[in-house]
Amino acid sequence: MDVVIWSRIQFAMTAAYHWLFVPLTLGLALVMAVMETLYVVKKDPFWKKAAQFWIKLFAINFAVGIATGIILEFEFGTNWSNYSWMVGDMFGAPLAIEGILAFFMEATFFAVMFFGWEKVSPKFHLTSTWLTGIGATISAYWILVANGWMQNPVGTTFNPDTVRSEMASAAAFWEVISNPVAVSKFCHAVTSGWVTGGIFVVGVSAWYLLKNRHSEFARKSMLVGAIVGLVGSGAVMLTGDSSGVHAAEFQPMKLAAAEGLQDGGNGAAFTIVPGIKVPKMLSILATHDANGFVPGINDILNGYTDNDGNVVPSVAEKMALGREALDALAVYRGSDEPAVKALAREVIDANVQYIGYGHLSAPEDVIPPVGVVFWSFRFMIGFGMLIALVLLLVLIAVWKDKLGAWKWLLWAAIICIPLAYITGQCGWIVAEVGRQPWTIQGLLPVNVAISSLSAAAVKTTFFVFLAVFALFLAIEIRIMVRAIGKGPEVEPSQNI
Amino acid sequence: MTYEFLQNYWWVLIALLGGLLVALMFVQGANLHLGNRVLSDTQKRIILNSTGRKWELTFTTLVTFGGAFFASFPLFYSTSFGGAYWVWVLLLITFVFQAVSYEFQNKKGNLLGVKGFRIALMVNGFLAPFLVGTAVGTFFTGSDFTVNKIAITDPASPVISTWGNGWHGLEALGQYHAVLLGCTLMFLAAILGALYVLNNVDDDTIHAQMRRTVKMSIGPFLFFFLSWAVILLVSKGYAVDADGLVSLEPFKYWHNLLAMPAVLVMLLAGVVLVLVSLWLGGFSKSRKGIWFAMPGTVLVVMAVFFLAGFNGTAYYPSCTDLQSSLTIRNSSSSHFTLQVMSWVSLLIPFVVAYIAYAWHAMDRKKITPEEIEGQGDKY
Numbered sequence: 001m002d003v004v005i006w007s008r009i010q011f012a013m014t015a016a017y018h019w020l021f022v023p024l025t026l027g028l029a030l031v032m033a034v035m036e037t038l039y040v041v042k043k044d045p046f047w048k049k050a051a052q053f054w055i056k057l058f059a060i061n062f063a064v065g066i067a068t069g070i071i072l073e074f075e076f077g078t079n080w081s082n083y084s085w086m087v088g089d090m091f092g093a094p095l096a097i098e099g100i101l102a103f104f105m106e107a108t109f110f111a112v113m114f115f116g117w118e119k120v121s122p123k124f125h126l127t128s129t130w131l132t133g134i135g136a137t138i139s140a141y142w143i144l145v146a147n148g149w150m151q152n153p154v155g156t157t158f159n160p161d162t163v164r165s166e167m168a169s170a171a172a173f174w175e176v177i178s179n180p181v182a183v184s185k186f187c188h189a190v191t192s193g194w195v196t197g198g199i200f201v202v203g204v205s206a207w208y209l210l211k212n213r214h215s216e217f218a219r220k221s222m223l224v225g226a227i228v229g230l231v232g233s234g235a236v237m238l239t240g241d242s243s244g245v246h247a248a249e250f251q252p253m254k255l256a257a258a259e260g261l262q263d264g265g266n267g268a269a270f271t272i273v274p275g276i277k278v279p280k281m282l283s284i285l286a287t288h289d290a291n292g293f294v295p296g297i298n299d300i301l302n303g304y305t306d307n308d309g310n311v312v313p314s315v316a317e318k319m320a321l322g323r324e325a326l327d328a329l330a331v332y333r334g335s336d337e338p339a340v341k342a343l344a345r346e347v348i349d350a351n352v353q354y355i356g357y358g359h360l361s362a363p364e365d366v367i368p369p370v371g372v373v374f375w376s377f378r379f380m381i382g383f384g385m386l387i388a389l390v391l392l393l394v395l396i397a398v399w400k401d402k403l404g405a406w407k408w409l410l411w412a413a414i415i416c417i418p419l420a421y422i423t424g425q426c427g428w429i430v431a432e433v434g435r436q437p438w439t440i441q442g443l444l445p446v447n448v449a450i451s452s453l454s455a456a457a458v459k460t461t462f463f464v465f466l467a468v469f470a471l472f473l474a475i476e477i478r479i480m481v482r483a484i485g486k487g488p489e490v491e492p493s494q495n496i
Numbered sequence: 497m498t499y500e501f502l503q504n505y506w507w508v509l510i511a512l513l514g515g516l517l518v519a520l521m522f523v524q525g526a527n528l529h530l531g532n533r534v535l536s537d538t539q540k541r542i543i544l545n546s547t548g549r550k551w552e553l554t555f556t557t558l559v560t561f562g563g564a565f566f567a568s569f570p571l572f573y574s575t576s577f578g579g580a581y582w583v584w585v586l587l588l589i590t591f592v593f594q595a596v597s598y599e600f601q602n603k604k605g606n607l608l609g610v611k612g613f614r615i616a617l618m619v620n621g622f623l624a625p626f627l628v629g630t631a632v633g634t635f636f637t638g639s640d641f642t643v644n645k646i647a648i649t650d651p652a653s654p655v656i657s658t659w660g661n662g663w664h665g666l667e668a669l670g671q672y673h674a675v676l677l678g679c680t681l682m683f684l685a686a687i688l689g690a691l692y693v694l695n696n697v698d699d700d701t702i703h704a705q706m707r708r709t710v711k712m713s714i715g716p717f718l719f720f721f722l723s724w725a726v727i728l729l730v731s732k733g734y735a736v737d738a739d740g741l742v743s744l745e746p747f748k749y750w751h752n753l754l755a756m757p758a759v760l761v762m763l764l765a766g767v768v769l770v771l772v773s774l775w776l777g778g779f780s781k782s783r784k785g786i787w788f789a790m791p792g793t794v795l796v797v798m799a800v801f802f803l804a805g806f807n808g809t810a811y812y813p814s815c816t817d818l819q820s821s822l823t824i825r826n827s828s829s830s831h832f833t834l835q836v837m838s839w840v841s842l843l844i845p846f847v848v849a850y851i852a853y854a855w856h857a858m859d860r861k862k863i864t865p866e867e868i869e870g871q872g873d874k875y
Binding site: 066067068070071073077078079082084088090092096098099101105107109111116119124159164166172327333334451464468479482483 | 549552553555558559563564566567571573574575576577578579581582584588589591592593595598599603604606607608645646648649651653654655658664832836837840841847850851857858860861874
């Protein structure tokens with residue numbers, strides 16, 4: 001395999017691994033902040049102990065999240081050299097803002113939250129707990145601004161003098177940070193974290209109930225967990241809908257792959273699983289119009305007319321235009337003649353929106369792995385709905401005092417914990433594998449985004465990271481399981 | 497604000513972040529004592545908990561330093577990270593282990609045992625300052641790379657920044673001048689760590705050990721630093737003219753020092769502060785050495801960055817192709833992006849203020865053996 005594949009595998013592994021820890025961070029942060037608020041408002045020490053227990057689990061999880069976050073940051077440079085130059089101007093600002101606004105907030109107030117129970121006032125401590133979670137959430141926003149831009153590169157123009165996409169005005173910056181793809185991705189990802197955190201708290205509490213341990217703690221935690229999880233589920237569904245609309249608008253190939261739609265059309269049906277279709281549903285979801293046109297893979301390859309009457313060229317035509325732009329760029333950079341440069345500049349500006357296509361070698365390159373995207377999409381939706389249903393039933397059971405009677409529900413809640421992780425991973429597979437072959441949609445395919453390294457070098461670091469990740473995951477799970485097994489009693493001096 | 501002003505402003509901020517990062521490496525230096533045979537296990541845990549409340553700050557500063565460099569000078573990020581691959585990957589791995597070692601080491605079921613994680617922290621304690629120092633050392637020695645933006649139009653080899661050799665950064669270990677700076681930083685971190693623990697912890701045995709560390713490190717630290725500095729001032733440097741053309745100029749960094757008296761003053765002031773801290777830590781009863789050592793370190797590191805980048809100097813020179821060298825002018829983000837980031841940077845004092853406030857609240861009580869053996873959260 002070549003360096004492009006190894007670089008992709010390494011980055012995919014790091015990102016997927018990072019996302020094992022982030023959703024629980026986002027979700028538990030909210031749960032523990034709510035609990036500590038109850039403690040400060042009601043002055044009931046029960047909630048302090050409850051919050052302290054979840055904070056303990058939060059801390060175990062937080063460490064690996066931090067460790068893997070820095071790997072992603074470094075890999076942008078180490079493995080995606082061209083990418084980091086070409087997007088540096090756009091990516092840089094959100095990343096710097098993330099560093100200044102979010103990272104220090106998280107790091108500082110995490111330490112106060114963790115060590116400060118006896119050192120600062122309850123209100124200062126509560127503020128710190130909230131700020132830890134808010135810091136993590138702000139951090140998610142800025143990194144998803146960067147990711148959203150890679151899905152839908154708005155607000156920048158290509159500058160042939162520097163050979164990169166640049167922001168030029170306040171309006172452009174606003175376009176970047178209010179990119180609809182970024183906003184809905186942020187909401188979708190953060191609230192999916194609430195679902196993960198919610199079902200984690202509910203599942204762990206269910207285990208205590210099954211073991212007849214810490215019953216009061218478990219019931220009350222379940223209530224908080226189920227509410228946080230359900231609010232998250234609702235928001236995930238709403239933002240999932242807007243994600244679908246955005247995919248249809250900005251990344252039709254991703255939607256076609258997610259639907260396994262070879263040939264599109266008006267009033268397209270939604271495939272639940274192969275063989276079971278809901279008529280017109282895909283058009284409704286994608287265009288909010290029962291007769292809206294949804295292009296399939298072949299339509300995109302061969303060109304089509306979209307719902308606004310615009311003619312979308314075939315991929316072969318886009319490749320030719322992109323190649324023209326690249327050739328003109330070579331002329332532009334190679335010449336000192338103002339007249340030649342001006343002419344080349346015109347060609348570049350006219351075709352720059354297809355410049356990435358100029359790097360492709362065949363039209364079929366634009367098709368992502370359909371099977372992977374198709375099934376990930378279905379698992380994401382299926383498991384997501386199942387989790388929402390379980391959370392709803394838990395809430396009813398708490399309310400009707402049926403938790404003791406509905407043992408199957410407790411088991412279901414426990415099973416839903418790994419399902420929540422699978423759901424999150426599937427979501428990212430749809431978003432990122434569905435974007436292939438693009439690093440930046442339409443502008444930069446993966447094979448041009450890389451660093452000039454040998455495949456062997458990247459392969460080596462891949463296996464090193466794989467070993468490190470496997471080790472950390474094994475440790476994390478063991479420590480987490482022991483901490484849960486020990487339970488939420490007052491912790492006398494045991495080393496954490 | 498002009499483009500040039502913003503580029504300079506961001507170079508100052510990068511220098512400041514670099515200075516803070518090195519100063520905060522007291523965490524790395526102090527962790528070297530986890531292998532100290534004189535200290536009892538409780539005493540080691542005191543040190544561990546003392547650095548354990550600050551390590552996130554060092555780590556976050558590293559992340560922000562990287563992020564800010566990416567944001568303001570992306571061509572450096574794409575050239576150096578993708579080129580000097582192994583140096584950055586090694587640095588990364590030591591920090592990745594550090595990030596989990598505090599949380600995991602005293603937990604049951606951690607697979608590697610207390611010892612394994614302490615070794616990881618000590619490896620980070622040695623390697624992090626050494627690698628950062630050696631990497632910054634190449635700002636003066638030059639590296640083996642070319643930058644060719646037209647490459648992007650060539651489907652066969654589209655990468656703009658390419659490294660000239662298969663060592664991908666490890667060759668810096670063979671450049672003695674860069675290695676001297678790496679060794680300087682290693683001993684500096686050990687000194688900073690000792691001075692920090694001396695100040696942050698109440699325990700007589702630990703105090704004696706820290707003063708001993710300071711005394712023992714003074715010699716090697718001064719030797720490495722002075723030899724690096726002398727060689728720097730007499731060697732050729734990478735000068736850039738008004739048209740962006742790079743050439744080798746004898747005594748370039750010495751000229752820079754004379755051309756920028758403010759930098760000379762910074763450098764001398766920083767050195768004096770560090771020397772005062774060495775005296776306080778090694779030869780007096782004072783525990784306040786760290787308050788001199790950290791600002792001193794920040795000043796010296798900033799002066800070093802200014803020597804590397806200002807006064808028409810290429811801060812990341814290529815010895816393979818002089819014209820590929822990176823300068824503040826040719827490697828930065830666009831005018832507008834630097835402007836946006838500059839507005840955001842106005843929040844930095846606010847960030848510093850809340851960090852100082854939070855730590856003031858947390859550090860009112862010094863860490864004692866009673867606290868480590870008592871109840872409450874700790875590492």
